[in-house]
Structure formats: C-alpha cells, structure tokens
Amino acid sequence: MLSFTEENYLKALVQLTFFENSRQHEGQGKSEVGVNRLAAYLDVKPATVSDMARKLKVKELVDYEKYGKISLTELGKKEGMMVIRRHRLWETFLYQKLDFNWDEIHELAEELEHIHSIKLMNRLDQFLDFPSFDPHGDAIPDENGEITIPFRRTLSEVKEGKKCKMIAVNDNSIEFLKYVDKIGLKIEDEIEVLKKEDFDALTTIQFKQKQLVVSPKFTDNIFVLCATCLNAKECDC
Amino acid sequence: MLSFTEENYLKALVQLTFFENSRQHEGQGKSEVGVNRLAAYLDVKPATVSDMARKLKVKELVDYEKYGKISLTELGKKEGMMVIRRHRLWETFLYQKLDFNWDEIHELAEELEHIHSIKLMNRLDQFLDFPSFDPHGDAIPDENGEITIPFRRTLSEVKEGKKCKMIAVNDNSIEFLKYVDKIGLKIEDEIEVLKKEDFDALTTIQFKQKQLVVSPKFTDNIFVLCATCLNAKECDC
DNA sequence: TAATAAAGTTAGACTAATCTAACAATATTT
DNA sequence: AAATATTGTTAGATTAGTCTAACTTTATTA
Numbered sequence: 001m002l003s004f005t006e007e008n009y010l011k012a013l014v015q016l017t018f019f020e021n022s023r024q025h026e027g028q029g030k031s032e033v034g035v036n037r038l039a040a041y042l043d044v045k046p047a048t049v050s051d052m053a054r055k056l057k058v059k060e061l062v063d064y065e066k067y068g069k070i071s072l073t074e075l076g077k078k079e080g081m082m083v084i085r086r087h088r089l090w091e092t093f094l095y096q097k098l099d100f101n102w103d104e105i106h107e108l109a110e111e112l113e114h115i116h117s118i119k120l121m122n123r124l125d126q127f128l129d130f131p132s133f134d135p136h137g138d139a140i141p142d143e144n145g146e147i148t149i150p151f152r153r154t155l156s157e158v159k160e161g162k163k164c165k166m167i168a169v170n171d172n173s174i175e176f177l178k179y180v181d182k183i184g185l186k187i188e189d190e191i192e193v194l195k196k197e198d199f200d201a202l203t204t205i206q207f208k209q210k211q212l213v214v215s216p217k218f219t220d221n222i223f224v225l226c227a228t229c230l231n232a233k234e235c236d237c
Numbered sequence: 238m239l240s241f242t243e244e245n246y247l248k249a250l251v252q253l254t255f256f257e258n259s260r261q262h263e264g265q266g267k268s269e270v271g272v273n274r275l276a277a278y279l280d281v282k283p284a285t286v287s288d289m290a291r292k293l294k295v296k297e298l299v300d301y302e303k304y305g306k307i308s309l310t311e312l313g314k315k316e317g318m319m320v321i322r323r324h325r326l327w328e329t330f331l332y333q334k335l336d337f338n339w340d341e342i343h344e345l346a347e348e349l350e351h352i353h354s355i356k357l358m359n360r361l362d363q364f365l366d367f368p369s370f371d372p373h374g375d376a377i378p379d380e381n382g383e384i385t386i387p388f389r390r391t392l393s394e395v396k397e398g399k400k401c402k403m404i405a406v407n408d409n410s411i412e413f414l415k416y417v418d419k420i421g422l423k424i425e426d427e428i429e430v431l432k433k434e435d436f437d438a439l440t441t442i443q444f445k446q447k448q449l450v451v452s453p454k455f456t457d458n459i460f461v462l463c464a465t466c467l468n469a470k471e472c473d474c
Numbered sequence: 475t476a477a478t479a480a481a482g483t484t485a486g487a488c489t490a491a492t493c494t495a496a497c498a499a500t501a502t503t504t
Numbered sequence: 505a506a507a508t509a510t511t512g513t514t515a516g517a518t519t520a521g522t523c524t525a526a527c528t529t530t531a532t533t534a
Contacts, residue, residue: 094357097364098357099360100360104356108352111352115348115349116348120331120335123337127335
C-alpha cells in the first residue's frame, strides 16, 4: 500500500510528465522530469526528491538513475492516474452534490483523494452518473486509469465569428476561478467570438446574451470545443 | 491541527470513557481510563500510550499525571466528539447514498473521519437531511460535539408480549452485523417479543411477519425503544 | 577547453509514532 | 506487612519524511 506522500509524488509526476504543457510535448514522448523541477512543484528540497526517487525506484514505480531524470513506469503511471481519478471524482461530488464553489473544492479533494477504496470510487462514480469531466473541465480517468483527452484548443485560437463551448480551464488558481465565476461563465456554456483585435490582443466574446471584452490572460486559459471538432483534430472553428 | 494519530487517541478516549458500558457508569462520573486499557483498545503497547498521554497533556487535551488515569478535558472531549460526528455522518452517507452494506461502512469511515473541514461536514449533514442516528443506530453528535443519548434498553429487557422498535446495535463486529442483515432486520423495524424462555434464555421474536428464536448473544446487543418511552425513562415495555 | 553555473547527491540531524527490554510504582493477596 | 502480581515508565532503537550544509556531477558559456 502506498503512503500519502508516495501518492503525492506519483500524482505530481503524472501532472508534470503527462498533463503540463501537453500540447507542446504532444507526440514527443518527453515524459520525464528533473529532480529540481519536481522538488519545486512539490515544495520540498531537491535532497528530499533524490531520496524519494530512489525509494520509488525500488518499488518499481519510477525509472531513475543517479544524476538522471525521473519518469513513471507503467505501474507508477497507473497509480498516479488513480489518485487523479479520485481527486476529480471527489471534486465533482463536492460541486454537484454539496454545492461547494468552484474555488473551494480543490483543497478538500487534496485530502479526500487519499482514501483508498476502489469500490468507494466506483460507487461514487455511479452516484454522480459517470461524469467525463470534473467541475474544472478536466477529464476524469476511468477505472483502469485510462484517460482520453479530447482534442482541446484555447479560446485564443478560435477564429472571429465562430462559436464554441467551454469545456475546461487551464489555470486553476483561485483568482482565475473567482473571475470566471464572477462573469457568470460555466462549463458547457456556448461562447461566440465576436471580434479579435490584433493590436492589443483583446477579444470580444458573447455568452448567455452578455458581451465582454477579455484579455489573453483569460482566453489562453479557457479550453473550448465546437460541435464539429468534438471528435476531429481538424476543424475550422 | 491534530494529527491522524492524536485524533484516534481522543476518539478512543471518548468511546472508553463516555460510551462504553455507559449504562453501568451512568451518573458515576468515572470518565477516566488506565494506560493498559487504552493501549489494548488501540492495539499499541502501554509504553506508547504513556508517551502520548504526556503529549496530549501538554496540548491540554487530557488530564493525566504520571502513574495516574487518563481523562479528557473539555477541549479533548469536544475534539473526540467531532471525530465521532464525522465518522457517523460518513457512515450514513455510504449507507444511504452509495448503497454500501452495513458491515462495510465502518472501515471506510475510519479513513474519512480524518478529513478536517467543518464546512464539509455541515454540508454533508444537510445533504443527508440532518440524521440523528447513523446506520448502526448510534447518535450523531451535533455541530458542537453535543450528543443527547436517548434512553435505550436492550431487547433482553423487553417484557413478553410487548412491542418495541430497534434503534441501534451494541456489537459492531462484522459477524454480528452480517447476522442481523441475514435475518433481514433493520433500524426502525418493529419487533414483538412473543415468548421468553427462562430456562435457556431464548427469546421468540416477530418482525415483518417473520418469527425467529434468538439467544442472549443477540438480544443483549440490540437496542430498542418503544413508542411510549421515546422520551420517558420509565416505561412498561 | 577551462571556468563557471546549474543540477543533483550524500551525510547527518530532526520529529512523530511506534517498538522492546529493563525498571519502578501501585495494588492485591496470602 | 511481606510477597507477588499488575500496572505504568523510561531509555534506546526504528522508520518515514523532511531539512541543512557540504560535496559531486553534468551542462553551459566565455
């Protein structure tokens, strides 16, 4: 059985090697990370990560050689994915059933994700009607730790005059989530890009009969999908 | 913030000093416990309890002097009660919402009870419609850690020919819970005592149109209440 | 390529929670 | 009351996860 701490290392490795900058890395297979980077991400000292990397290697959860990079083994990836599955299912529960705000659920899920029970998570999954995305729009890994990330683009990439729907946010900081809440935008909402101003990169969007001018700080962090590109990598939206 | 372990010590102390044998102790104020007893209950060595007792004393959670008994302070009692509140609310959730069996919920609640969030527990309480008892029929402490144990008697004490309803079980062992499940008896079910045989202490009961002969091992561990004694200490049932 | 910077490792220390083994205090029994 | 049994304490060790400080390896740059 994995400890609380070991699980957090595996989760962090999944985030850093599979999710972070996934568009840049796409297809490059650069799924490894340095000791310093992981240490910074987990807010511990590099020395601590060095130690832990050795321990995780013994348990065959990571591939790692002294002075080398760290990467997840198949087993390690699966375990990390399961932590993320639990995290995202709990977030969905807190948001949908207990009426928590978008910006409150992450912290609670950080604790709840460490409850180990496959049965519990499968029951919760069923209770929530098998959601595909959590309240931030991130995909929820299935029972086997598999995740099928649909092709996503940011709102910045959508052409003028096109419509799309918001499916996720890229920035999970409380400030960002509070802003999105404030303007009244929600997952699954339809957004129309009315005008894109090249000069200062401001975009005028419309959703729910409201018009709003937003900056790249916003558009870069909203993931969208349009009806036609749901399953297609090429799409003109 | 209390650690996982500290919380378990406080919970155990509440169980041993307030709940266990509460009928015997009633009114005697003997709410203290020895090092060996607590060690046996927690399945650790007495040496460990000695150490922890000193630490908990520093934190003003227990009263304790070297070679003396351990008892909870007001603060310690409240913290312990809150752990029990969380445990019982989670059990209720697992049983009512996720359709877990009676005998599966305890173990999961042992983990869930350590998630600290007052808001989470209050929301869950609301979601469950403010239950007074958990699935085992034990009272759930309120937001302030207060518990009002209603007057309970065991099925053994009910006179021949009287009816009562089951409100709790005294024995939470898996074997016992499985047996209760097997015979199809549930919290709130009405039970009629048809016959009591003094010779071998067997009792014939009826519930849901079924008749069954049970032993003291059973009747001693079923708590009941009758309509007339709900709020009265004296009752002829 | 040699010097410097960045990245990573090792040794030794700390804390919390546990153990064992030896010892001390208190309670019980003859 | 002395002997014995029960109960509780202390000292020293262990493990996981962390730290700091000193050191080593690898990468970058002048």
